[in-house]
Amino acid sequence: MDVNTIVWRKASRSSEQADNCVEVASLLDTVAIRDSKDPDGDKILLAPDGFRRMTAAIKNL
Structure with a gap:
């Protein structure tokens, strides 16, 4: 995947x-x-369920 x-x-x-x-x-x-200020930097790849859990956790901070 590119x-x-x-x-x-x-x-x-x-x-x-x-x-x-x-x-x-x-x-x-x-x-x-990815970080919009560093588009060529590292990327995080998550399964859709992992992304949903991550965003839910962030919203509850």
């Missing part, structure tokens, strides 16, 4: 200054996450 050719979406809560932003991309059976 995560450099997929379409990324910026988080809806990103600010105009684009600080502290993440981008996500949906693949067949994977959700990819």
Whole structure:
């Protein structure tokens, strides 16, 4: 899988200054996450269920 050719979406809560932003991309059976300030950096790949659990945990912080 080449995560450099997929379409990324910026988080809806990103600010105009684009600080502290993440981008996500949906693949067949994977959700990819990256730092919008470092698009060539490391990516996190999660199964959809893992992504849902991660976002639920973050919302409960």
